[in-house]
Amino acid sequence: AQTVTQSQPEMSVQEAETVTLSCTYDTSESDYYLFWYKQPPSRQMILVIRQEAYKQQNATENRFSVNFQKAAKSFSLKISDSQLGDAAMYFCAYRSAGETSGSRLTFGEGTQLTVNP
Amino acid sequence: EAQVTQNPRYLITVTGKKLTVTCSQNMNHEYMSWYRQDPGLGLRQIYYSMNVEVTDKGDVPEGYKVSRKEKRNFPLILESPSPNQTSLYFCASSRSGQGRREQYFGPGTRLTVT
Numbered sequence: 001a002q003t004v005t006q007s008q009p010e011m012s013v014q015e016a017e018t019v020t021l022s023c024t025y026d027t028s029e030s031d032y033y034l035f036w037y038k039q040p041p042s043r044q045m046i047l048v049i050r051q052e053a054y055k056q057q058n059a060t061e062n063r064f065s066v067n068f069q070k071a072a073k074s075f076s077l078k079i080s081d082s083q084l085g086d087a088a089m090y091f092c093a094y095r096s097a098g099e100t101s102g103s104r105l106t107f108g109e110g111t112q113l114t115v116n117p
Numbered sequence: 118e119a120q121v122t123q124n125p126r127y128l129i130t131v132t133g134k135k136l137t138v139t140c141s142q143n144m145n146h147e148y149m150s151w152y153r154q155d156p157g158l159g160l161r162q163i164y165y166s167m168n169v170e171v172t173d174k175g176d177v178p179e180g181y182k183v184s185r186k187e188k189r190n191f192p193l194i195l196e197s198p199s200p201n202q203t204s205l206y207f208c209a210s211s212r213s214g215q216g217r218r219e220q221y222f223g224p225g226t227r228l229t230v231t
Contacts, residue, residue, distance in 0.1 A: 009157070045207065045222035091159055095218075099167075103148050103211045103218045104175065107159035 002027045004094050006108035013082045014116050020067075021077045021111050023092030031097035034068065035105070036077045039089040048090070051075065053097070079113075087115040119144050123208050123223035130198055131231055138193045138226050140208030146221070147213040149191040150175065151183065154205040154225075163206075166191055167213065198230040 004025045013019035025034070036048040051059045051068050058066050063083075067076045079086055092108040121142045130136055142149065150165040152175075162175030166185040180202055182194040191210075195202060208223040 004159075006159075043205065043225045043227075045209075045225075047219070093160075095220075097215075099213060099215075103220060104150065104162050104165060105152075105160070105209075105220060107152075107161070109157055109159045 002029070002032075002094050002096070002106045004092055004106050004108040006092055006111050008111045009109070010112045010114070012114040012116060013079070015082055015084060017082055018078060018080045019082055019113065021079075021090055021092075021113070023075045023077070023108055025073050025075065025092070025094050025106075025108075027073070027094065027096075029096055029098075033095045033097065034066075034075045035093040035095070036064070036066070037091045037093060037107075038086075039091065039110075040085075040087075045091075049077065082115050084115050084117060087113055089113070119221065121208055121210055121221050121223035123206075123226050125226060126224060127227045129229045129231065132199055133197050136195050136198060136228075138195075138206060138208075138228070140191045140193065140223060141189050142191075142208075142210040142221065143189065144210060144212070144221065145188065146210035147188070148211045148218070149185065150209045150220075151181070151191070151193045152207045152209065153177065153202075154207065160207065163193070198228075200230050202228065203230045204228060 032053045034051045038046045063080045093105040151163040152160040154160045164183040166172045206226045209220045211218045
């Protein structure tokens with residue numbers, strides 16, 4: 001079974017600065033997807049960024065980028081130029097590329113990000 | 118607008134009183150799932166369905182039932198709720214087939230069992 005670990009329950013960053021959230025995972029599969037989800041106080045789950053395991057290039061979405069280290073099974077999220085609206089709970093998640101368990105996502109414990117003005 | 122809806126959004130109930138949380142999606146997705154979110158544990162899959170009349174257990178199925186009689190609906194049933202089922206519940210759906218299969222989440226249902 002796959003596991004996802006986020007070792008930072010809480011992080012804080014000053015507005016306009018950069019912060020990196022850590023995520024490690026364990027799997028015996030070679031083909032999978034990794035995700036970062038944002039959950040603001042509204043509780044809505046918002047997809048921030050996605051990485052396909054077969055792609056060596058790190059995914060980037062505007063101010064959000066990842067550092068995907070497949071051999072180390074590490075998948076960190078970097079938020080540049082942090083904004084007050086980035087304050088939220090962030091979840092790292094794993095999904096097998098196969099069609100099992102109804103596209104089940106395996107989530108980490110979450111990291112609560114505070115952005116200080 | 119593509120969406121997953123859940124009802125109710127908030128529910129306070131007492132131990133043992135049967136309840137149903139509804140979930141509906143308008144995207145003709147084959148796959149649907151229920152997750153529960155607890156502090157320090159992230160989200161965990163309760164049950165999933167890969168199509169009409171096809172359901173199976175996820176990681177934490179004890180105390181829950183589901184049914185999939187129509188493609189768009191996937192209700193979560195708690196026959197005899199207990200306080201340890203107090204949680205935030207999410208329904209999600211995605212299409213089947215190879216590729217990204219983006220998961221669409223509902224807005225969540227906050228359940229308190231006293």
